[in-house]
Amino acid sequence: MNRREFLTTGAVATTTAFLPKFLLADSTREANQKKFSQPMTPKIDGDFKEFRLFIDIAQQEIVPGFKIHTLAFNNQVPGPEIRVNQGDKVRVFFKNRTELNHTIHWHGLHVPWRMDGVPYVNQMPVMPGQEFVYEFVAEPYGTHFYHCHWGTLLHMQSGMYGSFIIENPDDPIKKEFPHEREYTLLYSAHDTNFIRRELNSMLERMKERMYLMKTGRFNKERFAVFDTKDELLQAIQNGYQPPYVVNRRAPSELPQPNFFTVNGKSYPATPNIYIREGENIRVRLINAGTEEHFLHLHGHDFWLVCDDGLPVPQPWQQNTLRLSPGKTLDIIIEGKNRGIWTFHDHDTRRVTNNGLYPGGNLMALVYEDLPPEETDPGMMAKKIGLTSLPMVALDE
Numbered sequence: 001m002n003r004r005e006f007l008t009t010g011a012v013a014t015t016t017a018f019l020p021k022f023l024l025a026d027s028t029r030e031a032n033q034k035k036f037s038q039p040m041t042p043k044i045d046g047d048f049k050e051f052r053l054f055i056d057i058a059q060q061e062i063v064p065g066f067k068i069h070t071l072a073f074n075n076q077v078p079g080p081e082i083r084v085n086q087g088d089k090v091r092v093f094f095k096n097r098t099e100l101n102h103t104i105h106w107h108g109l110h111v112p113w114r115m116d117g118v119p120y121v122n123q124m125p126v127m128p129g130q131e132f133v134y135e136f137v138a139e140p141y142g143t144h145f146y147h148c149h150w151g152t153l154l155h156m157q158s159g160m161y162g163s164f165i166i167e168n169p170d171d172p173i174k175k176e177f178p179h180e181r182e183y184t185l186l187y188s189a190h191d192t193n194f195i196r197r198e199l200n201s202m203l204e205r206m207k208e209r210m211y212l213m214k215t216g217r218f219n220k221e222r223f224a225v226f227d228t229k230d231e232l233l234q235a236i237q238n239g240y241q242p243p244y245v246v247n248r249r250a251p252s253e254l255p256q257p258n259f260f261t262v263n264g265k266s267y268p269a270t271p272n273i274y275i276r277e278g279e280n281i282r283v284r285l286i287n288a289g290t291e292e293h294f295l296h297l298h299g300h301d302f303w304l305v306c307d308d309g310l311p312v313p314q315p316w317q318q319n320t321l322r323l324s325p326g327k328t329l330d331i332i333i334e335g336k337n338r339g340i341w342t343f344h345d346h347d348t349r350r351v352t353n354n355g356l357y358p359g360g361n362l363m364a365l366v367y368e369d370l371p372p373e374e375t376d377p378g379m380m381a382k383k384i385g386l387t388s389l390p391m392v393a394l395d396e
Contacts, residue, residue, distance in 0.1 A: 023272060023340065023366045035263050035271035036184060037076070037163060039083040047089045048135070051082055054095040055102055055148075057199075060159060062259050063266045063353055068192050069199060070159035071098065071148070077264035078186045078288070079162025082146070084138045086168045092134040094126060099206050101125035101150045104134060106164065108144035108309055108328065111136035117149045120225065125150050128210065141168045142309020143284040143328040145186065154198045157190050157255065159264065161288035166309070173282065173305050176315070177332040182282035183273050187323065187361065188264075188289035189257035189350070257291060260350040260360035267353070267362035273343065276369045279335040287323045293361060296320040296346040299337045300365070306330035320346060333365065339374075341365040 022028055042049035058072040073079025084090055096102050103125055105117035115134050119125040126132045148160035163184045212218060221240050226232040236242065262270045275281050282305075287293060297319050304316040308328055315332075323329060345351055345361035353359030 023364065024368065024370065028272075029274065032272050032274070035265060035269075037078050037081040037186075037263070039165075040080045042084070045091070048091040049084055049088050050091045050093065052093045052095070053079065053104070054097050055160065056097040058159075060264060061269075062190070062192075062261060062264070063269050063359070066353075068190070068195060070195075071100075071102075071155055071199075072159050073162055077159035079146070079160070081163045081165065081184065083165040083167065086138055086141045086166050088138045090134075090136055090138050093131060094134060095131045096126045096128055099128045099203055099210075100155075101127055101206070102155065102160070103132075103149045104146050105149040106134070106136070106144070106146050107326065108140075108142070109136065109164065109166075110139045119150050128206070138166045140309060141166050142306055142311075143184075143286065143330055144309055145286050145288055145328065147288060151202065153255065154195065154202065156288060157188060157257075157290065158195050158199065161186060161188065161286075163284070163286060165284070172311050173330065173332070177280045177282070177303065177305065177334075179280040179282050179332065181274075181279070182284065183271075184284040184286065185262050185271070186264075186286045186288050187293055188261050188287075189255075189291040190259045190261065190289075191255035191257050192259060194253075194255045255290065257289075258352075258354045260289075260291070260345070260352070262361055262363060267351070267359050270361070270363045272363065273333075273365045274368050275333060275335045275365060277335045277338050277367060281333050281335075283331050283333060285321075285323055285327075285329045285331065287325050287327050290325055291350060292325065292347070293323045293350060294320060294346040295323055295343065295361075297333070297341065297343045297365065299339060299341040300333060302334070303332040304329060305332055335367065338367045338370060340367065340370075 040051050042051055044050070053073050055071055055073055056075060057069055058075045059067045060070040060072065060077045061067045070077050092104070094104055101119070103117040103119050103123060106115070113122050115136050116122045123132070144164040144166065146162055146164050148155040163186060165184070209223060212222070220226055221235055224243050226235065259266050265271070273281070273283065285295065301317045301319045304318060304321060305312060306329065321329060321331070341364065343363045343365050348357060351358055351360045351362050
């Protein structure tokens, strides 16, 4: 095979994981539903909608054949979706089943300051075995998310995030773009070596700290916790060295992501987005990671309708958007160009698995109503003179 033939075959192989035969099968669509976090069913207690979240260490398969240990809300990554109406009273029971400290921050929500989940600023960390109850009114409308705010550098990329959707029966987006179906996509980036190393290290440090507390040997300097800034300055004058002076890691040991996920999965395990000709679908995009993503949809423009949950004054038509860390964006895709189309990060460093392309943030927009003549799995192979095509491309 010469170079031209090799490149042609490689380009076709990239798309074959998106073959109609597989994408339109009932079993594929049923399995695809499990790749989206399902809304929790609340318990009603008077005026409150109650939810229960717990955190534990669980295994997560990012791609077939590769698993890592994660910090998982209710044993899933992302955590379960919380979906309520604007103005609802919400009560969340949060149980810590790990040997680490945690909190929950309600990203984008206007909660009382004592419910904001920032350790040592507005609450104490939820220690191993403890439970904390968060109460607030669901405001404002829109797409938001929740995540741990303790050891954030480690805990978020280890899986501690989930979507929080606040709806309004008088939805302004539905008025302008009527739709029935919607999808929520949470993006993240993971340094799997960092996660393994830091989880083990943090667990060891916590065992030591818990032992010192139980034996009455709590030491502010050892725990790096002080009542006031003056107390810290006095300790430094007495010879104390803060942890950032004797850092546990060098700059080169900070996270260098090697897997990039959508709803906790990397290609070829990423979810598909299904649509029909003439249909509008809403896609809620949440960046719960540390990397910027430049998301591009082939064959279509889409409408940017919400930014950080807020409806934009004038919907903006585009085909590539920038999703920065902590951002949420809502888009409307109009079913105007029937086919199977790639939706991916145009910074292709994030379309890799452990450095190999294709992988990471690569997905498909799939029309469910393709004509029968376009669903023949051998159609593309015949056009280039091959008898068959590989099903999944993992290395180009």
